[in-house]
Amino acid sequence: MALTAARRPRSPWFAVRRDLSGGRTTFLTVLSFLVPLGLWCAISYVPGLWQPQMRVTSAGGSETFDLGMRVPKAQFAEENADLVAAGKAPAVGEPCNPVFLPAPHEVGKAMYKAFVTPPKSKGDKWLHEALLHSISIIAWGFGIAALIGVPLGIACGVWAASSRLVEPVVDFLRYMPPPTFGALALAILGINDEPKVAIIVIGILFNMILVVANTTRQVDRGLLEAASTLGARDRQLVTRVVVPAILPTLWNDLRIFIGVGWTYLTVAEMVGASSGISLFINQQGKYRNYDNVFAGIILIGMIGLVTDQILAFLGRVLFPWTGAEPGPLTSACRRLFRRGKS
Amino acid sequence: MIPDSATTTQDIEQRLLKIRDRPVVLEAKHLTRHFRTSQGGTAVALQDVSFQIHRREFVTVIGPSGCGKSTLVRLLAGLDEPTMGEILVDGKTVNGPGPDRGMVFQSYTLFPWLTVQKNVEFGLRMQGKGDNECRSQALQWLEMVGLESKADFYPHQLSGGMKQRVAIARALAARPRVLLMDEPFGALDPETRAQMQSYLLQIWQNINITIVFITHDLDEAVLLADRILVLGAADGVHPGGHLKQFMDVPLPYPHDVDVLRDPKFMAVRTHLDDLVHPRRELVRDRLPITRMVPLGDDV
Ligand SMILES: Nc1ncnc2c1ncn2[C@@H]1O[C@H](COP(=O)(O)OP(=O)(O)O)[C@@H](O)[C@H]1O
Ligand SMILES: [Mg+2]
Numbered sequence: 175m176a177l178t179a180a181r182r183p184r185s186p187w188f189a190v191r192r193d194l195s196g197g198r199t200t201f202l203t204v205l206s207f208l209v210p211l212g213l214w215c216a217i218s219y220v221p222g223l224w225q226p227q228m229r230v231t232s233a234g235g236s237e238t239f240d241l242g243m244r245v246p247k248a249q250f251a252e253e254n255a256d257l258v259a260a261g262k263a264p265a266v267g268e269p270c271n272p273v274f275l276p277a278p279h280e281v282g283k284a285m286y287k288a289f290v291t292p293p294k295s296k297g298d299k300w301l302h303e304a305l306l307h308s309i310s311i312i313a314w315g316f317g318i319a320a321l322i323g324v325p326l327g328i329a330c331g332v333w334a335a336s337s338r339l340v341e342p343v344v345d346f347l348r349y350m351p352p353p354t355f356g357a358l359a360l361a362i363l364g365i366n367d368e369p370k371v372a373i374i375v376i377g378i379l380f381n382m383i384l385v386v387a388n389t390t391r392q393v394d395r396g397l398l399e400a401a402s403t404l405g406a407r408d409r410q411l412v413t414r415v416v417v418p419a420i421l422p423t424l425w426n427d428l429r430i431f432i433g434v435g436w437t438y439l440t441v442a443e444m445v446g447a448s449s450g451i452s453l454f455i456n457q458q459g460k461y462r463n464y465d466n467v468f469a470g471i472i473l474i475g476m477i478g479l480v481t482d483q484i485l486a487f488l489g490r491v492l493f494p495w496t497g498a499e500p501g502p503l504t505s506a507c508r509r510l511f512r513r514g515k516s
Numbered sequence: 517m518i519p520d521s522a523t524t525t526q527d528i529e530q531r532l533l534k535i536r537d538r539p540v541v542l543e544a545k546h547l548t549r550h551f552r553t554s555q556g557g558t559a560v561a562l563q564d565v566s567f568q569i570h571r572r573e574f575v576t577v578i579g580p581s582g583c584g585k586s587t588l589v590r591l592l593a594g595l596d597e598p599t600m601g602e603i604l605v606d607g608k609t610v611n612g613p614g615p616d617r618g619m620v621f622q623s624y625t626l627f628p629w630l631t632v633q634k635n636v637e638f639g640l641r642m643q644g645k646g647d648n649e650c651r652s653q654a655l656q657w658l659e660m661v662g663l664e665s666k667a668d669f670y671p672h673q674l675s676g677g678m679k680q681r682v683a684i685a686r687a688l689a690a691r692p693r694v695l696l697m698d699e700p701f702g703a704l705d706p707e708t709r710a711q712m713q714s715y716l717l718q719i720w721q722n723i724n725i726t727i728v729f730i731t732h733d734l735d736e737a738v739l740l741a742d743r744i745l746v747l748g749a750a751d752g753v754h755p756g757g758h759l760k761q762f763m764d765v766p767l768p769y770p771h772d773v774d775v776l777r778d779p780k781f782m783a784v785r786t787h788l789d790d791l792v793h794p795r796r797e798l799v800r801d802r803l804p805i806t807r808m809v810p811l812g813d814d815v
């Protein structure tokens with residue numbers, strides 16, 4: 175009798191709370207970037223897919239059209255009909271998208287050009303200087319917020335008294351939109367970077383206290399009880415149990431708050447003397463250099479994504495006990511880290 | 517042969533009497549615990565429980581679900597405050613948890629961020645011992661539970677039985693006077709559970725430790741114990757969990773799995789069963805179910 179080897183059925187792509195295989199994970203990650211990029215390319219490069227306008231390449235006999243001007247297709251046809259009726263040479267043009275949607279290659283070129291082109295006027299900053307300035311605002315704002323918010327949040331999570339004293343008022347404060355503090359920050363802290371940092375701090379701090387307190391309250395009471403039957407005193411319960419127990423979750427909380435910092439950055443940078451990447455984007459918008467605007471926005475996204483991925487990776491190296499299956503790079507770094515410690 | 521081994525009935529009785537001559541390590545006096553219920557009333561979890569436990573005794577606590585076993589052991593550990601009554605260790609009243617009463621929980625409660633070895637070191641570090649002493653003692657205790665090869669593993673890399681052995685090593689490493697265990701093997705499969713019972717008996721026979729062991733498994737209670745503390749649930753006479761009987765286990769010593777085949781074992785077990793489940797009729801009570809299987813293939 176012939177034995178047919180039972181073929182294992184392929185596992186489904188959608189299975190509730192199941193992990194995907196490594197290959198599928200990578201595939202989907204790449205796809206999540208490729209889909210919007212592909213759409214953008216299609217709209218930009220496939221003739222007639224959208225292209226509601228005509229770019230004038232030769233004005234012909236027209237007096238209203240200029241070289242390079244973008245006009246709606248209907249208007250272009252109307253004008254040409256008039257020109258032909260009047261016996262003049264018709265204008266020549268090619269279909270194009272509106273100016274606010276530059277093609278990918280234009281944005282790519284703009285991104286490169288923005289880094290290598292010196293600023294127009296002397297006092298202005300290079301793009302990389304503007305970016306570094308933005309990053310430093312976020313670093314200060316996030317750093318100060320974490321320095322206050324993490325200990326205070328832990329205290330609220332550990333002691334009911336701290337929680338009752340701090341959390342009600344913080345709950346009240348966090349509903350005030352940070353930008354509304356702009357004028358106040360300006361009056362108190364001057365027009366330089368200080369009010370900008372203050373707005374980031376306000377944007378992060380209050381929510382951070384509540385989130386860290388909540389994270390702290392999630393610590394398994396059984397661990398605290400076990401520690402106290404092993405002779406741990408109150409102070410040791412905090413330093414030896416609560417803090418190490420929350421570290422992995424706290425790490426992820428902080429990653430999210432760095433992201434929150436970026437969302438308040440544009441508002442913060444407009445307070446007082448405008449600066450940083452927001453100033454760059456706003457100026458380019460005014461000049462109608464939308465390729466540069468896109469370049470700036472995409473840069474922010476890339477910086478955010480890259481820092482977050484680095485932090486996520488560091489988390490896997492630092493907290494091996496969370497049980498996530500480590501990749502080869504993660505295990506190598508863990509070994510290095512362990513050797514460094516001992 | 518272990519020095520105080522006993523096989524004949526007379527020997528067994530002699531041995532149990534001699535245990536009574538040992539000093540009292542743990543004493544509960546009129547322990548009572550009331551809980552405030554959400555409806556505003558009070559629930560009596562434990563009512564007036566008193567007993568004495570002697571040095572190196574192995575006491576199991578048994579009783580129906582909800583009779584206050586966990587409440588009792590948490591009171592003994594100092595994790596909960598009695599409404600009335602007091603707890604004495606070596607004759608001195610204790611308040612709150614302390615390293616003199618180690619505890620092993622059903623849910624392991626190992627520190628996930630520490631390796632197995634560091635988990636076992638925890639109690640020693642709390643006592644301010646130096647690095648070298650911590651390490652050598654931890655490894656010694658790990659060896660005792662047969663897990664020295666897992667010293668550098670994290671808890672999530674261990675099986676349930678291994679985790680519970682680490683938890684036992686961790687509790688013992690802090691050198692408690694009494695080891696309190698709340699259904700420690702309740703989450704393990706029967707095979708691992710039998711293995712763990714054997715390990716625990718071996719450990720207990722070889723070190724100076726008094727054990728109070730909660731279980732709801734009758735076999736386990738009889739197999740492990742010198743004496744069994746039987747708690748009863750609320751009934752017409754008692755408002756809540758109460759001490760029903762503190763009975764000797766007159767079985768050959770040292771106990772091991774062979775005890776399970778001893779006819780005296782069945783006698784003790786049956787007696788316990790009647791104490792713990794006094795209303796067996798409840799089980800035989802019939803529900804008013806009508807047959808809904810008109811298939812006609814009953815055999
Ligand atoms: N924190 C609590 N609040 C209110 N009632 C409780 C609390 N803990 C235990 N109880 C009650 O006390 C009784 C004994 O509980 P427990 O000691 O857990 O029983 P066992 O461990 O024997 O199953 C139960 O009726 C339970 O509902
Ligand atoms: Mg219980």
